[in-house]
Amino acid sequence: MGFRGAARRPGDIVRPAEMIFYIAGRLAWTIAVILTVLFVTFLVFFKLPNGSPALRFCGRSPTDQCIQLTTQRLHLDKPFYVEFGYFAKNFFLGDENGWPGLGYSYGNYVSVRSEVLQRAPRTLWLIAGASTIWLVFGVSIGVLSAVKRRTLVDRLAMGFALFGISAPVFWLGLMALYVVWKILGLTGGSGYVPLSDGIGNWLSHLILPWSVLALLYMAIYARLTRNNLLETLGEDYIRTARAKGLPERTVILKHGLRASLTPIVTIFGLDIALLVGGAIITESVFNIQGLGWLAFNGAITQDLPTVLGVVVCTATAVAVMNLVVDIVYAFLDPRVRYA
Amino acid sequence: MSTPLLELRDLSVRFRTRDGIVHAVSDLSYTLRRGETLGVVGESGSGKSVTSLAIMGLLNRNFADVTGEILFEGTDLLKLSPDQLRKIRGRDISMIFQDPFACLHPMYRVGWQIAEAVRAHEGVSKAAALKRAVELLDAVGIPNAKIRARDFPHQFSGGMRQRAMIAMALVHNPDVLIADEPTTALDVTVQAQILELIDRVKKDFDIGVVLITHDLGVISETASHVMVMYAGRAMEYGPAREIFNAAQHPYTWGLLESMPTVERRLDALVPIEGSPPSLLRPPSGCPFHPRCRYRFEPCDKTLPPLVSIPDGHPDACLLSPERKREIWRERIAAEIGLAS
Numbered sequence: 294m295g296f297r298g299a300a301r302r303p304g305d306i307v308r309p310a311e312m313i314f315y316i317a318g319r320l321a322w323t324i325a326v327i328l329t330v331l332f333v334t335f336l337v338f339f340k341l342p343n344g345s346p347a348l349r350f351c352g353r354s355p356t357d358q359c360i361q362l363t364t365q366r367l368h369l370d371k372p373f374y375v376e377f378g379y380f381a382k383n384f385f386l387g388d389e390n391g392w393p394g395l396g397y398s399y400g401n402y403v404s405v406r407s408e409v410l411q412r413a414p415r416t417l418w419l420i421a422g423a424s425t426i427w428l429v430f431g432v433s434i435g436v437l438s439a440v441k442r443r444t445l446v447d448r449l450a451m452g453f454a455l456f457g458i459s460a461p462v463f464w465l466g467l468m469a470l471y472v473v474w475k476i477l478g479l480t481g482g483s484g485y486v487p488l489s490d491g492i493g494n495w496l497s498h499l500i501l502p503w504s505v506l507a508l509l510y511m512a513i514y515a516r517l518t519r520n521n522l523l524e525t526l527g528e529d530y531i532r533t534a535r536a537k538g539l540p541e542r543t544v545i546l547k548h549g550l551r552a553s554l555t556p557i558v559t560i561f562g563l564d565i566a567l568l569v570g571g572a573i574i575t576e577s578v579f580n581i582q583g584l585g586w587l588a589f590n591g592a593i594t595q596d597l598p599t600v601l602g603v604v605v606c607t608a609t610a611v612a613v614m615n616l617v618v619d620i621v622y623a624f625l626d627p628r629v630r631y632a
Numbered sequence: 633m634s635t636p637l638l639e640l641r642d643l644s645v646r647f648r649t650r651d652g653i654v655h656a657v658s659d660l661s662y663t664l665r666r667g668e669t670l671g672v673v674g675e676s677g678s679g680k681s682v683t684s685l686a687i688m689g690l691l692n693r694n695f696a697d698v699t700g701e702i703l704f705e706g707t708d709l710l711k712l713s714p715d716q717l718r719k720i721r722g723r724d725i726s727m728i729f730q731d732p733f734a735c736l737h738p739m740y741r742v743g744w745q746i747a748e749a750v751r752a753h754e755g756v757s758k759a760a761a762l763k764r765a766v767e768l769l770d771a772v773g774i775p776n777a778k779i780r781a782r783d784f785p786h787q788f789s790g791g792m793r794q795r796a797m798i799a800m801a802l803v804h805n806p807d808v809l810i811a812d813e814p815t816t817a818l819d820v821t822v823q824a825q826i827l828e829l830i831d832r833v834k835k836d837f838d839i840g841v842v843l844i845t846h847d848l849g850v851i852s853e854t855a856s857h858v859m860v861m862y863a864g865r866a867m868e869y870g871p872a873r874e875i876f877n878a879a880q881h882p883y884t885w886g887l888l889e890s891m892p893t894v895e896r897r898l899d900a901l902v903p904i905e906g907s908p909p910s911l912l913r914p915p916s917g918c919p920f921h922p923r924c925r926y927r928f929e930p931c932d933k934t935l936p937p938l939v940s941i942p943d944g945h946p947d948a949c950l951l952s953p954e955r956k957r958e959i960w961r962e963r964i965a966a967e968i969g970l971a972s
Contacts, residue, residue, distance in 0.1 A: 529734035537749040538722030
């Protein structure tokens with residue numbers, strides 16, 4: 294687009310500085326948010342539960358030696374702010390297992406970091422595929438629906454959206470597995486196959502979870518896009534675009550959609566971030582055993598460090614996605630940079 | 633005489649709504665020639681803007697029925713396909729609107745938006761289009777046009793935004809410029825500059841201008857002809873000089889009396905009582921009769937046609953020409969009395 298090129302013109306001295314200040318401010322804010330989240334989760338997971346965490350680490354019959362070692366390792370003998378300092382330092386700078394340092398699981402002494410890193414790609418692939426599908430199809434359906442408003446196309450699209458929003462994921466997921474995999478045999482079944490086992494195999498196991506997860510969001514995005522676009526198309530600058538003699542296509546996609554996209558970008562960032570820890574149902578139905586599954590298992594076995602690990606990772610993802618959204622927003626809408 | 637630039641013949645616009653049919657414009661006719669400014673005056677809802685949108689083909693054909701003829705250099709625009717009409721929009725007929733802030737896209741640079749108008753009808757490179765945009769911004773009086781072209785609309789003042797809109801309207805040297813309340817959203821000091829600019833543009837480009845406004849003061853400064861509209865109908869139509877020196881229609885008299893001037897104090901202003909009628913259910917007979925001080929027996933039954941009076945211009949009122957002249961003379965006498 295011509296505009297993008299014009300945005301980074303060499304003679305344009307003022308703009309980049311504005312952007313850098315804006316981004317720096319947002320970044321500082323993001324770090325503050327992550328620190329706050331760390332502090333609150335630290336209190337909730339280590340300080341609120343009864344008894345010393347050392348006791349939980351050492352299992353049913355704790356030895357004095359084990360308790361002493363654990364107390365030292367977690368700095369439990371020091372004031373709580375020092376303890377938190379080490380906790381935060383480990384998270385940001387890494388511990389003996391590397392970055393991010395998340396400590397050890399109560400259950401089996403495995404480092405939470407390795408658990409999270411092992412599970413993360415599954416969830417991230419699930420989100421990446423699903424979000425691409427829902428964004429592309431959701432926005433397209435929304436645009437089509439807005440342009441063909443009050444016609445059969447619009448009503449069908451919105452009916453489909455209503456279905457997508459209402460259908461529970463566990464039902465839809467099982468139905469999809471039953472029909473597409475069991476009866477038709479078109480795709481792989483449940484479970485996760487790593488990318489290293491061949492892209493075809495990987496795809497055929499992911500396509501159903503992608504579609505099922507995407508359907509819900511696609512429906513929401515289609516409605517959101519339709520309503521935003523309809524509102525934007527009533528704006529005076531759309532009339533100006535038509536008065537210029539631009540083709541209707543350009544009017545809708547370049548002038549209308551551009552202005553309708555900002556709220557969609559906002560919720561897109563948040564939806565993705567929330568799914569990092571929150572795709573539990575989809576992960577369970579398709580037995581993907583990603584981060585959601587990890588957190589769920591941690592919770593039912595009272596393995597607090599594991600739950601905490603997933604929680605801080607999710608929270609960080611939310612904060613970082615917020616930062617990304619803010620930056621994208623500033624590029625999309627020049628007025629934001631001056632706010 | 634040569635073919636007029638723009639000619640409306642019995643233009644009617646009906647909107648189909650849930651509550652019924654809105655008679656937005658009824659049987660409107662006027663003629664615009666090169667070098668002329670036609671001032672269209674009337675209160676809100678009198679059909680001024682709808683008329684211009686109809687000319688531009690910007691009314692949604694699904695909801696609006698447009699009948700009659702809109703002849704642009706002899707071609708009936710209503711008979712053209714949407715795509716043919718699109719090629720005329722912005723190239724042969726351009727339009728500027730009331731609120732220049734709302735009319736510029738908030739997320740694109742001003743120069744880019746003008747360049748886009750260039751490229752809408754001309755296959756030139758982006759760089760060439762941008763260069764033309766800068767030239768035009770310069771021509772409409774934007775200082776440092778080259779740098780300001782990179783600004784976003786919110787970085788422009790109200791007057792500059794309207795100048796930018798005018799620049800955008802001029803990219804293809806149009807034949808007709810429709811200005812729909814171009815100064816209403818602007819400061820008084822800026823209003824005069826914008827009107828001057830429109831007038832200069834008219835002379836420099838030798839085009840016809842349709843200036844829509846509810847402000848008679850604006851019209852008196854620039855228009856060569858005036859069309860007074862009420863409830864979607866023409867009430868009076870003629871050369872500006874005649875309208876201001878010998879108005880014939882009670883509604884025009886009312887407009888003139890409610891117009892503040894330097895000589896006339898606020899307490900001397902006479903508002904027109906009542907409010908404009910609903911266009912869903914227009915009054916029977918003359919649409920103005922419920923508010924008219926001079927109404928008499930047939931006014932609520934007979935729709936007065938737009939006809940010329942001897943040595944005058946066309947108006948749509950059932951009063952006799954003699955009576956119209958008499959009332960006007962009384963009004964002038966009273967005015968002189970007020971001023972002294």
